[in-house]
Amino acid sequence: MNFHDCFVKGCDGSILINSTSSNQAEKSAPPNLSVIGFGVIDAAKAAVEQMCPGVVSCADILLLAARDAVATIRGPYWKVPTGRRDGRVSTAADALANLPPGSANISSLKAAFASKGLSSIDLAVLSGAHTIGVSFCSTFTNRLYNFTGKGDSDPTLDTEYVTRLKSKCKPNDAVQTAEMDPGSFKTFDSSYYSVVTKRRGLFESDSALLNDAVTKAYVKSQATKRGPTFFKDFAKSMEKMNAIEILTGNNGEIRKHCAFIN
Structure with a gap:
């Protein structure tokens, strides 16, 4: 949620706003349909409003919750x-x-991150957030069953992993999920990078990290080092991302309810 908010009009809590009859909001866009946790933010906002109404923004609460969620695991x-x-x-x-x-x-990924003031290293580091969580099969099954329109699999995926994923994800399955970092998806660690080096990154964007000298070098360094720098690097990149196009002063508002504009 942190990433999906900050990459769209900056870190302004706009992903939390509900759609209306006259406007389809960010949370209704296909890339955001699998984003969860809105109830957690709403509950935190309600508690804060009781203590100090009109002071703390939903944008701040979202970023604080993301930080604390990562620290908790x-x-x-x-x-x-x-x-x-x-x-x-x-x-x-x-x-x-x-x-x-x-x-x-990799080209479009680097361009997207550069447009937000983030480097290729930031791209490799923040992709490491895929060490936690799951994804719906429907977001990647094209890599398993019909990658080029000929009923084939993505050749950049490890063949054994393709077989394993096919046993879990059938064509057109919109319900089943798969772990992004198998065996470690509830713990924040650097094992994601080992997964990527084994050609088992769940998304094409994960595999793409091996197609650039800078991102590939970072992936390999984190997969092989005994004491990887991932934690320190992730904290630094998150601080950079959380400063994208922020609103202060007379810009924006402090919403009373995160899902609704005042």
Whole structure:
């Protein structure tokens, strides 16, 4: 949610806004349909509003919750300066235009990150967030069954892994999920990079990290080092991402309810 918010009009909590009869908001865009946790943010906002109404933005709460969630599952801890204000605009079109899809190649990934002031190293580091969580089979089954339209599999995927995924994900399955970091998807660690080096990255965007000298070098360094720098690097990259196009002062607002513009 942190990434999906900050990459669209900056870190302004716009992903939290509900759609209306006259506007399809960011959360209704296909890349965001699998994003969960809105209830957690709403509950935190309600509790904060009881203590100090109209002071803490939904944007700040979202970023603080993301940081604390990672720290809770043994991940790194980073600084989250507060004082952001909430955006008043949220459209599905903006989400589609700014969020790189799981099918993105390395060139489009680097361009998307560069447009937000993030480097190729930031791309490799933040992709490591895939060490936790699951994905719906429907987001990657084209890699298993019909990659080029000829009923084939993506040749960049390890063949044994393809077989394993096919046993779990059938064609057109919109319900079943798969772990992004098998065996470690509930613990924040650097094992994602070992997965990618074995050609078992779940998305094309994971595999794409091996198609650039800089990102490939980072992936390999984190997969092989005894004491990888991933935690320190992730904290640094998150702090950079959390500063994208923030609203302060008279810009934006402090929403009373995160799902609704005041």
